[in-house]
Amino acid sequence: MLVSSPVPPIAAAPPASLDAFLASVGPRAFRFAEAGLRHREDALDAVQDSLLRMLDYRDKPGEEWPPLFWSILRRRVIDLQRRRRFRLPFWRDNVDADGEPIDWADEGPGPAQAHEQRAQYEELVGALRLLPARQREAFTLRVLQDLDGATTARAMGCSEGAVKTHLARARQALQTLMENPT
Amino acid sequence: MSRILSNDEQLRTLHQQAVQSLSPSTLARLRAGRHAAVAAPRRRPAWWLASAFAGVAALGIGVHLQMRAPPAPAIAPMVAALEDTGSTFDESPDLYLWLGGTDLAME
Numbered sequence: 001m002l003v004s005s006p007v008p009p010i011a012a013a014p015p016a017s018l019d020a021f022l023a024s025v026g027p028r029a030f031r032f033a034e035a036g037l038r039h040r041e042d043a044l045d046a047v048q049d050s051l052l053r054m055l056d057y058r059d060k061p062g063e064e065w066p067p068l069f070w071s072i073l074r075r076r077v078i079d080l081q082r083r084r085r086f087r088l089p090f091w092r093d094n095v096d097a098d099g100e101p102i103d104w105a106d107e108g109p110g111p112a113q114a115h116e117q118r119a120q121y122e123e124l125v126g127a128l129r130l131l132p133a134r135q136r137e138a139f140t141l142r143v144l145q146d147l148d149g150a151t152t153a154r155a156m157g158c159s160e161g162a163v164k165t166h167l168a169r170a171r172q173a174l175q176t177l178m179e180n181p182t
Numbered sequence: 183m184s185r186i187l188s189n190d191e192q193l194r195t196l197h198q199q200a201v202q203s204l205s206p207s208t209l210a211r212l213r214a215g216r217h218a219a220v221a222a223p224r225r226r227p228a229w230w231l232a233s234a235f236a237g238v239a240a241l242g243i244g245v246h247l248q249m250r251a252p253p254a255p256a257i258a259p260m261v262a263a264l265e266d267t268g269s270t271f272d273e274s275p276d277l278y279l280w281l282g283g284t285d286l287a288m289e
Contacts, residue, residue, distance in 0.1 A: 018220075019216075019220055022216050022219070022220070023216060026212040026213075026215075026216055027201045027202075027204050027209065027212060028201050030204065030208065030212060031197065031200055031201055031204075040208070044208070044211050044212070044215070047212065047215065048215040048218075048219065051215055051216055051219040052218075052219040052222060054219075055219060055220070055222065102200075103204055103205050103208050104200075104203050104204075104205065105203050105204060105205045105206060114203070117196065117199050117200070117203070118203070120186075120196055121196055121197070121199070121200040124193075124196065143190050143193055143194070144193060144194060144197040145197075146194055171187065174187055175187055178187060
């Protein structure tokens with residue numbers, strides 16, 4: 001059972017500045033990219049590129065930054081996935097199939113609790129990595145990142161109805177994967 | 183683990199814990215990347231450069247076509263001559279009268 005200390009909710013108010021927005025979104029963006037790319041370095045590159053590209057939109061209203069950022073990051077993740085897929089066999093490493101272990105600091109409220117949280121999150125990410133990209137994006141953005149339906153739809157470049165469809169399929173697939181781990 | 187899939191709040195809490203449990207090296211990379219991004223010079227679309235390039239290219243193509251254009255007067259006199267010849271025969275029947283009046287074919 002998941003037991004944890006209270007975590008402050010993700011701020012719903014628009015960020016005061018682009019720098020503050022980038023500072024708050026960076027770690028969450030890394031977790032998003034990590035689940036899609038399976039490699040720490042690729043995830044860091046994707047986040048770095050997305051942060052850089054966001055500077056072109058600093059004149060936009062703060063409410064538009066979240067969907068823009070997640071849309072940029074989502075496309076960057078897809079680009080890196082394609083690049084890695086077409087990499088020549090002798091350049092591939094042996095972690096391509098399953099991906100690297102998730103990034104996790106060796107500290108927390110308690111060693112046993114931290115270990116349990118890490119195991120649970122690792123299991124969740126392992127299942128997310130097996131989902132089709134659209135389902136993983138819908139689940140990650142809508143549930144884990146706690147974006148609303150409209151923002152998720154804008155970030156994914158589809159309708160809110162499509163987001164609901166992808167999300168429902170993702171929940172079903174995750175339930176199956178968790179109940180029947182291979 | 184499958185139990186918390188039906189509880190979005192627990193999933194968000196787990197994810198938030200994961201976000202807060204990033205390794206120091208990853209956090210340092212993210213921080214450095216953000217600072218580098220913010221410090222990077224602002225990129226603006228270089229419309230003036232694209233316009234200047236298009237203008238120079240159009241000018242070059244125009245000059246090239248002008249230099250390769252064939253000399254117009256070379257064809258014009260030939261056409262004029264052909265037209266003049268035909269009109270001369272059409273407009274002066276004296277030639278045909280002279281031809282009919284002489285017995286050139288018998289010589």
